[in-house]
Amino acid sequence: MMMQAVLSNPSHPEYGVATIPFPIPHDQYAHCMELLEALEIGDAIKVDCKVEEVDSFFSVLKRTEMLTVNVEELNYLAKRLDSFDTGEAAQFQAMAHKLELFELKDLINLTFCCQQATVITDFSDLAAVGRNHYMNLHGGSASVDEMNKLDGKGTARQLIENGGGTITPYGVVYDNGMKLEQVYDGRFFPCYYYKPNVITVAVTSKAEPGDTEHITWLFLPMVQEEIDRALLRGGITDSADVRLRLEDSQLPNEVDVLLDMEYETLSDLNELAAATDGLSKADMEKLGAVVTLAEPKSAAQIKNLAECLDLFDFAPGAHSPAEYGKYMIQQSGHFDYDENLDAFYDYEKYGTERMNAEDGMFTDRGYVAYKGYYSMEEVMNGSQSSRMEMGGMMYLQAVYPAADGFSPRNVRRMRAFLRGLRGIPRNHAAGNEPRLDAECGDFREVRQQRRTGAVHPSRTALRLEESKTAGCHRISGVAAFFSRRTGRFLLY
Numbered sequence: 001m002m003m004q005a006v007l008s009n010p011s012h013p014e015y016g017v018a019t020i021p022f023p024i025p026h027d028q029y030a031h032c033m034e035l036l037e038a039l040e041i042g043d044a045i046k047v048d049c050k051v052e053e054v055d056s057f058f059s060v061l062k063r064t065e066m067l068t069v070n071v072e073e074l075n076y077l078a079k080r081l082d083s084f085d086t087g088e089a090a091q092f093q094a095m096a097h098k099l100e101l102f103e104l105k106d107l108i109n110l111t112f113c114c115q116q117a118t119v120i121t122d123f124s125d126l127a128a129v130g131r132n133h134y135m136n137l138h139g140g141s142a143s144v145d146e147m148n149k150l151d152g153k154g155t156a157r158q159l160i161e162n163g164g165g166t167i168t169p170y171g172v173v174y175d176n177g178m179k180l181e182q183v184y185d186g187r188f189f190p191c192y193y194y195k196p197n198v199i200t201v202a203v204t205s206k207a208e209p210g211d212t213e214h215i216t217w218l219f220l221p222m223v224q225e226e227i228d229r230a231l232l233r234g235g236i237t238d239s240a241d242v243r244l245r246l247e248d249s250q251l252p253n254e255v256d257v258l259l260d261m262e263y264e265t266l267s268d269l270n271e272l273a274a275a276t277d278g279l280s281k282a283d284m285e286k287l288g289a290v291v292t293l294a295e296p297k298s299a300a301q302i303k304n305l306a307e308c309l310d311l312f313d314f315a316p317g318a319h320s321p322a323e324y325g326k327y328m329i330q331q332s333g334h335f336d337y338d339e340n341l342d343a344f345y346d347y348e349k350y351g352t353e354r355m356n357a358e359d360g361m362f363t364d365r366g367y368v369a370y371k372g373y374y375s376m377e378e379v380m381n382g383s384q385s386s387r388m389e390m391g392g393m394m395y396l397q398a399v400y401p402a403a404d405g406f407s408p409r410n411v412r413r414m415r416a417f418l419r420g421l422r423g424i425p426r427n428h429a430a431g432n433e434p435r436l437d438a439e440c441g442d443f444r445e446v447r448q449q450r451r452t453g454a455v456h457p458s459r460t461a462l463r464l465e466e467s468k469t470a471g472c473h474r475i476s477g478v479a480a481f482f483s484r485r486t487g488r489f490l491l492y
Contacts, residue, residue: 002082003056008039010050010068015039017052020071022078023194030225042071044229045187049074060093060170063102072189072233073104079194080111087132090119094173098166099180108184115140116178118159121171130155137176187233191217191247198273200248201266203234206241217247218266220273227266242266251276252288255302268299275306286314289368293361294376301380308379311372313360318351318367325351327367 008017018035021028036042041049047070054061058081084092091114101107118133130152135142142150165172183190193200197219204212216234218227236242244261251272259269279287287305290312296302315327325347330337359376360369370376374383 002078003054003058003061005051005055005074006053007036007041007049007071008052009041010048012040013050022075023082024075026223026226029223033225033229036071044072044232046070058089058093060096061107063096064104064107067102069104072229073108076189076192077104077108077111079192080108083194084111087119088115090121090170091115091117091173094119094166094168094170095175095178097168097170098173098175105184105186106180109180109182112183112190113178113181116176118174118176119171120160120165120174126156127152130157130159133159133174188214188216189233191215193219195219196250197221198250198277199246199269201261201269202245202247203231203236203266204243204245205234205236206243208243210243220270221277222270224270227270239265244269250284252284252291254288254291258291258296258302259299264299268303272299272303272306275303279306282316283309285316285365286312286368289314289316289363289365292363292365293368293370294380296380300382304380304382308372311370311379313358313369313371314366315368316366319362320348321351321355322348323351324355324367325349328354 003022004019005022006017006019009015016039018032018039020032020035024032033042036049047068049071050068051064051066051074054065081089081092092110095101095114095117096107096110099106099110101110116136118129118136120129123129131147131150134147134150134152134155159174165174191200191202199220201218201220203216203218204210204214208214214234216230216236218230222230231237231242244264244266246256246259246261249256249259276284276287286309290305290309291302293312294301294305296305315324315332318324318327326345329335329345329347329350355367355369358369358371360367372379
């Protein structure tokens with residue numbers, strides 16, 4: 001939190017106040033908007049929030065107290081200032097004081113140019129002052145050779161002796177000819193990466209020319225309230241009026257090339273960003289391989305694949321049967337690898353046999369194979385989840401009715417249970433443990449195949465125990481098996 005502001009309704013002070021943290025955290029955004037809405041303020045465009053009090057390291061912001069501001073502008077200013085180091089903070093505050101800036105538009109624009117100014121807070125080290133001044137004059141960068149040759153003390157003395165400094169509470173500031181350029185026009189916020197995000201989208205109205213500068217920047221994933229308010233500031237109220245451009249992405253290249261922004265929707269892109277936000281580098285690699293295998297056609301399908309990565313085996317860097325076999329034996333964790341027996345492993349044979357039993361392929365990133373129950377088309381379309389949920393619900397309602405009707409608690413339990421089924425590997429049965437054959441509908445002995453350590457792909461199961469509490473059936477689980485042939489659960 002960079003600052004905290006107490007806001008009120010300037011027309012109705014009797015409504016009370018709302019204390020809002022800035023920048024507003026994503027997980028608090030909707031709640032903060034509700035607090036402001038209760039006071040009948042917080043419009044996305046209007047200047048309708050009276051600043052009663054500001055608590056911030058940037059004491060110069062105290063001058064906004066008693067002013068009426070726009071909450072989105074205040075939030076954007078807070079994001080800009082939150083990234084400033086100590087030197088930039090001094091530059092901003094000193095120049096805001098020197099120029100006597102109060103309006104949020106001017107303060108926002110100042111954040112884009114205040115780095116040109118030189119602020120002296122300590123005259124005891126003139127060499128450091130000179131180096132700092134030189135860097136400010138050269139856009140904040142200089143070569144090592146330049147800095148070694150620089151006469152820091154002489155540069156500082158020249159700056160001071162030439163005059164032009166202004167004494168402020170934040171130090172003596174020299175503007176170095178800085179001009180307050182209108183980077184922010186009062187409506188469209190400049191593109192600014194405040195925090196890492198998955199997808200950056202430039203949104204414009206189709207009524208505008210293709211090269212318009214009236215761009216609404218969205219940094220996905222975002223809560224829906226943020227998206228709606230950002231579009232409203234951009235004058236976009238009709239989803240059919242939206243033109244999208246993919247500006248930046250942290251997704252694998254295999255995903256980026258598939259996203260056709262002419263046909264994608266903001267909703268689907270946001271859900272994709274949410275599904276992939278927080279994925280590890282390894283999972284991003286895996287997603288790239290999965291996309292190559294599955295060949296999805298839209299952001300919605302890619303999102304479903306990202307949520308079902310556990311349905312795929314991935315051997316990164318494997319581009320031959322031998323490399324695949326070596327990865328599976330040495331690194332997959334499926335086996336206790338003994339390096340002393342390395343000469344006796346036939347990696348190529350194992351890799352080949354495994355590939356023959358799988359639905360997989362080699363990609364630029366490695367070998368990937370699908371191991372789910374449903375077709376990949378069903379996984380990409382998300383239909384397997386609804387089918388599993390409906391089948392399970394019908395069974396529970398018939399077999400385990402609650403005394404007062406089918407309880408929401410049991411519904412939640414079943415949904416969680418069905419979600420868990422997606423991650424069960426096909427070769428789940430181990431050793432000679434008897435399981436129900438979902439294809440044939442009877443019990444058979446499941447034995448490990450020699451040398452491969454794999455079991456028949458059609459034999460898989462999840463077993464949960466049924467128990468009774470107080471004479472009534474309790475849903476702690478059921479023995480459930482899904483038949484790919486019949487599309488039904490087999491239960492006992």
